[in-house]
Amino acid sequence: MPDMARKTTTARKATVTALAWTVGFLIFFPVLWTFLTSFKTEGEAIAAPPSFLFFDWTVENYLTVNERSDYPRHFWNSVVIAVGSTLLGVLIAIPAAWSLAFVPGRRTRDVLMWMLSTKMMPAVGVLVPMYLIFRDTGLLDTKSGLVGVLTLVNLPIIVWMLYTYFKEIPAEILEAARMDGAGLRSEIIYVLAPMAVPGIASTILLNIILAWNEAFWTLNLAAAKAAPLTAFIASYSSPEGLFYAKLSAASTMAIAPILILGWFSQKQLVRGLTFGAVK
Amino acid sequence: MATQHSRTAARLMISPAVILLFLWMIVPLAMTLYFSFLRYNLLMPGMEEWAGFSNYRYFLTDPAFFTALRNTLVLVLGVLMITVTGGILLALLLDQPMWGQGIVRILVIAPFFVMPTVSALVWTNMFMNPVNGLFAHAAKAMGLQPYDFLAQSPLLSITLIVAWQWLPFATLILLTALQSLDSEQMEAAAMDGAGPLSRFVYITVPHLTRSITVVILIQTIFLLSVFAEILVTTNGGPGTASTTLTYLVYVQSMLQFDVGGGAAGGIVAVILANVVAIFLMRMIGRNLDA
Numbered sequence: 001m002p003d004m005a006r007k008t009t010t011a012r013k014a015t016v017t018a019l020a021w022t023v024g025f026l027i028f029f030p031v032l033w034t035f036l037t038s039f040k041t042e043g044e045a046i047a048a049p050p051s052f053l054f055f056d057w058t059v060e061n062y063l064t065v066n067e068r069s070d071y072p073r074h075f076w077n078s079v080v081i082a083v084g085s086t087l088l089g090v091l092i093a094i095p096a097a098w099s100l101a102f103v104p105g106r107r108t109r110d111v112l113m114w115m116l117s118t119k120m121m122p123a124v125g126v127l128v129p130m131y132l133i134f135r136d137t138g139l140l141d142t143k144s145g146l147v148g149v150l151t152l153v154n155l156p157i158i159v160w161m162l163y164t165y166f167k168e169i170p171a172e173i174l175e176a177a178r179m180d181g182a183g184l185r186s187e188i189i190y191v192l193a194p195m196a197v198p199g200i201a202s203t204i205l206l207n208i209i210l211a212w213n214e215a216f217w218t219l220n221l222a223a224a225k226a227a228p229l230t231a232f233i234a235s236y237s238s239p240e241g242l243f244y245a246k247l248s249a250a251s252t253m254a255i256a257p258i259l260i261l262g263w264f265s266q267k268q269l270v271r272g273l274t275f276g277a278v279k
Numbered sequence: 280m281a282t283q284h285s286r287t288a289a290r291l292m293i294s295p296a297v298i299l300l301f302l303w304m305i306v307p308l309a310m311t312l313y314f315s316f317l318r319y320n321l322l323m324p325g326m327e328e329w330a331g332f333s334n335y336r337y338f339l340t341d342p343a344f345f346t347a348l349r350n351t352l353v354l355v356l357g358v359l360m361i362t363v364t365g366g367i368l369l370a371l372l373l374d375q376p377m378w379g380q381g382i383v384r385i386l387v388i389a390p391f392f393v394m395p396t397v398s399a400l401v402w403t404n405m406f407m408n409p410v411n412g413l414f415a416h417a418a419k420a421m422g423l424q425p426y427d428f429l430a431q432s433p434l435l436s437i438t439l440i441v442a443w444q445w446l447p448f449a450t451l452i453l454l455t456a457l458q459s460l461d462s463e464q465m466e467a468a469a470m471d472g473a474g475p476l477s478r479f480v481y482i483t484v485p486h487l488t489r490s491i492t493v494v495i496l497i498q499t500i501f502l503l504s505v506f507a508e509i510l511v512t513t514n515g516g517p518g519t520a521s522t523t524l525t526y527l528v529y530v531q532s533m534l535q536f537d538v539g540g541g542a543a544g545g546i547v548a549v550i551l552a553n554v555v556a557i558f559l560m561r562m563i564g565r566n567l568d569a
Contacts, residue, residue, distance in 0.1 A: 024386035095292030103289035120556035125549035129310035215507035262392035
């Protein structure tokens with residue numbers, strides 16, 4: 001009997017494995033296909049029947065994209081905008097989340113909910129004034145302008161994520177530190193900071209991903225000079241001639257760094273995007 | 280435990296975030312509201328004049344508004360249906376014992392990290408294109424006529440692309456919820472003679488309800504402002520066949536330079552989003568105390 005039970009579980013496990021891998025492969029396929037196409041010639045990219053692995057691999061497209069379209073600059077814009085807005089946001093959010101988590105008052109809940117509500121405002125509702133403000137202050141098509149907007153857009157998520165992490169630091173430890181005569185400053189530096197680092201790191205990671213892929217403000221407020229990769233890739237929507245392989249090369253370079261970061265942040269993703277409602 | 284001293288410090292530390300968010304919320308929104316009552320076109324600067332409710336009247340009676348409203352509903356509901364159903368099935372599958380679960384998870388989660396412009400362009404060109412797309416190749420290989428996805432059913436095509444992007448999110452959240460399910464409870468139910476189906480209906484489903492609600496509400500917030508996918512694929516067309524509310528406001532304000540009309544549309548979008556937001560806030564607020 002136990003032998004048979006083991007056999008059915010193994011058979012079942014094999015079936016589940018085969019099914020799960022098939023589904024996983026199908027979902028991942030567009031990404032894989034983009035990656036493969038980026039190494040084809042333009043002719044091979046549209047060939048019928050398409051070849052999956054047995055074609056003449058070439059890095060020509062990567063070279064062309066890098067030379068012709070000023071790709072490095074747009075990549076750099078993405079880095080500056082994503083990292084800059086995240087760090088600025090975290091800098092503003094850490095003290096706020098600290099107070100919300102450790103000095104809760106009657107209004108803590110209201111403040112948190114209100115911050116969340118700002119995230120609910122559809123971007124299109126303030127598109128016109130933001131565009132005019134940017135135009136009149138010379139922020140249109142500048143990296144600093146986009147850093148500012150994305151900081152504000154993601155600030156509620158950053159505060160919330162940090163808050164849920166800080167909340168898990170036991171208050172007794174703080175009390176013990178206070179009993180030992182630690183002031184506010186040393187309390188933060190020696191007691192809280194070491195325990196808060198993992199949470200802060202996760203928050204930074206997730207927000208870099210969100211900012212990197214943000215495609216409303218970046219498309220509307222930066223057309224050329226400061227355009228990050230989202231806007232640069234969008235320029236392929238009105239292509240000239242054969243462009244699949246080049247589109248694939250540009251896309252692969254645009255998504256690879258964030259895909260790798262993203263794979264490390266699966267757990268934080270759930271927590272961050274559900275505002276701590278699902279952990 | 281908090282002293283007066285630390286309370287003051289706390290208030291000081293929270294104020295930058297609060298003030299910034301307050302300005303971010305109030306200033307542009309107040310401007311939108313103000314513009315929505317003006318006759319204001321960027322092509323005719325200096326001609327602004329009070330327009331009363333005419334922008335709203337114009338926007339709300341424009342046939343494009345109803346099409347956009349309907350398209351928004353179709354897009355949001357379509358994506359929700361695909362991602363929630365697919366997400367539940369996938370989460371149940373991935374929760375089973377298997378070999379290489381970590382790798383499958385990585386494959387499934389990948390689309391979420393692909394930027395919207397990339398996924399939209401890759402899908403429309405390399406898959407849905409009626410001449411060179413993979414689907415066209417497949418159709419021709421089977422002797423069928425290739426289907427022109429974006430011309431024939433633009434809204435459905437965009438719905439599929441967006442659903443592909445959000446399926447991982449639903450799956451991941453539901454999987455996380457499934458994994459927090461108490462296995463002892465399951466075993467106890469099995470010992471009491473509950474079959475797989477009744478265990479699913481009476482234990483798994485109630486356990487997932489809250490996460491499903493979270494998935495639906497959070498996705499709705501993001502789906503209401505789907506923009507890049509429309510911009511790089513169909514430009515809202517043919518005609519207004521794939522124009523959503525967000526896209527309609529964009530067209531009105533950024534392409535037709537009609538600041539007043541765009542602003543009125545923006546306010547309408549804000550009001551509609553708020554209806555959704557109220558539900559989400561209530562639910563997360565309830566969770567805050569738990």
